[in-house]
Amino acid sequence: MRTVSQLDHHGYFIGPVTADESPLEPGVYLLPGGAVDVPPPEAPPGHSAQWVDGAWVFAPAVHPAPRMEPAPPTPEQLEAQALKRIDRDTDDIYRDVIGFRAPEYETAEREAQAFQAANFEGEPPPTVASWMRASGMNAQDATLDILAQSATWRSAVLHIRSHRLQAKASVRTGQADAALATWSNFVTQIRADLGLVTA
Template sequence: MIVIPDLHQIDGELRQPPPTPAHRWTGTEWVFDPDKQTELNQLECLKLCAAIDAVADATRHAIAGDALRVLEYEQAARDAKAFQEGGFPSGEVPLSVAAWVVNDRTARQAAEDILTKASILNDAVLRIRTVRLQGKEALRLEMSKGNVDAARQLADETITQINRLSHELAPPLNLRQ
């Protein structure tokens, strides 16, 4: 492609560039293509939703660690709950609870600590999920109306809210066991 100020060589012809990416060449002029605009809006919506998801994923990872650690926490919480419901029998301490019996911590204290942290983690994840899903749905609604700038603003606000949650939740959780 040869670029001459205000003209582009496209398909062997010199012509003005399209006014927007949603315009198509008819052979004689650029015309707005609503189908192309819809496609561009859909792609932008996917990009904005992916950005929100990425921030939410990073926030969850910062709070709880990787997915395998989350599975470990969930298993420990199930075991601690069963141990609690069984009345904390001293001869039947689940291995995942016994692993947290350190530094003069009793099996009962370990189970209660695991359950407390599991509850805090669950609440944190649900708060992040709520902000993420509500933000994505609001931006999809704006995008469906063709309000691209409003959708971008909603994405920015949602990301800001998730980042705020990250700062609010991460230090107090102290889930690292």
């Protein structure tokens, strides 16, 4: 058994390791992976040792720059983050419910209102007719269903707006933590009411 030098994958000396003599070949030593059969180097203070072409090369050790911890966010930054989160949550609800289909739903609502005002007489308008085919409802039921869904969504929009503005007002008065906690509870509830899955 004797002491040899362990290297990293760049050839730099890591530390001494022990090599055991082979039981089958006296005088032959079994080197650990990445080790070389030479005694550990005596590097000058502040220097590293690298095994290059069968010899030790010494160079000043390079120490990594100290890691700078990021500064904690300022109150202004925390406020801005809270306001963005409230708006982002609102946008997510709108996206999940109607996506980019607002013009389609608004047209359906207008046509359903007009058909209802005409006492459901005559040919159903296109958006009502398409919902009749998709749902299997008759003209009157399809019209009333469109209007009920529209009323539910418009009520939700007013509810969301009220809570969003209140939450943002609370954030601006320095109550970000409490405002976000209340807002989070509201978002969870309104998403459940709208049949949306909260991730």
